[in-house]
Amino acid sequence: MDIILALKALIMGLVEGFTEFLPISSTGHLILAGSLLNFTGEKIKVFEIVIQGGAMIAVIWEYHRKIREVLTGMFTSERSRRFAINIIIGFIPAAVLGLLFNKAIKAVLFSAVPVALAFIIGGLIILWVEKRAKSNPVAVRIHSVDDMRPIDALKVGVAQAFALIPGTSRSGATIIGGMLFGLSRKAATEFSFFLAIPTLLAATFYSLYKERALLSAADLPLFGIGAVVAFISAFLCVRWLLRYISSHDFSAFAWYRIAFGLVIIATWLTGSVAWVD
Numbered sequence: 001m002d003i004i005l006a007l008k009a010l011i012m013g014l015v016e017g018f019t020e021f022l023p024i025s026s027t028g029h030l031i032l033a034g035s036l037l038n039f040t041g042e043k044i045k046v047f048e049i050v051i052q053g054g055a056m057i058a059v060i061w062e063y064h065r066k067i068r069e070v071l072t073g074m075f076t077s078e079r080s081r082r083f084a085i086n087i088i089i090g091f092i093p094a095a096v097l098g099l100l101f102n103k104a105i106k107a108v109l110f111s112a113v114p115v116a117l118a119f120i121i122g123g124l125i126i127l128w129v130e131k132r133a134k135s136n137p138v139a140v141r142i143h144s145v146d147d148m149r150p151i152d153a154l155k156v157g158v159a160q161a162f163a164l165i166p167g168t169s170r171s172g173a174t175i176i177g178g179m180l181f182g183l184s185r186k187a188a189t190e191f192s193f194f195l196a197i198p199t200l201l202a203a204t205f206y207s208l209y210k211e212r213a214l215l216s217a218a219d220l221p222l223f224g225i226g227a228v229v230a231f232i233s234a235f236l237c238v239r240w241l242l243r244y245i246s247s248h249d250f251s252a253f254a255w256y257r258i259a260f261g262l263v264i265i266a267t268w269l270t271g272s273v274a275w276v277d
Helices: 003-019 026-037 042-062 064-072 078-109 112-135 150-164 170-180 185-210 217-244 251-270
Strands: none
Touching: 003 026, 003 042, 003 217, 026 042, 026 112, 026 170, 042 064, 042 185, 042 217, 064 078, 078 150, 078 185, 112 170, 112 251, 150 170, 150 185, 170 185, 185 217
């Protein structure tokens, strides 16, 4: 394998793992990192989806006890059954809209400037929701993912669908959407983690099936490097984020998004960086 390609795959895996579960958009960062590394093309878009699957396995690893409890109690425990149904309900909006509009979104929005604008708008929304949460803390009515109702899951699922716009952030949309709809910061974050499992799993297998003609056995080492690195870095990030939210809000991520988006737009306007679509 070309050592330069392997290094690029490793960097992309790190970018994916460290950004997938933070409200800063893994897809947006992958698009920008791929542009800077000149690591682009149809096959690379499949690569980016596959390494998201690697990050998703980190959540399964972290929450394997909860997942096993739900799977074994599906037919005997009302709580496990409700939780599984909520995950399915939350998954449906993004799945349906993704199938309908994914091609159009990729054609129009997968470039530096739309991503930068989504970064900035998303950051402003996070600041607004955090300010709202501080001024009205009694609005929180759900403190555990086990207390969610199907309508709560549907609302968060609709919020997740906005993450089809690159730069929006899947985790950001679900966490901030959950907080907006009455979930505590911890419950919203954990539900975002669990909702990532079917969402990223479906995206990975759908992308592999749809683009199978582009791939060959020679791609396995490259994809493997990216997926393994994404898994390790995502696992570390999930552990860190759970500690972080116990004493912090998401305002720092909002300011990061705004600053990063402004830098991208400035470099595009001045031509100091040749962003590659």
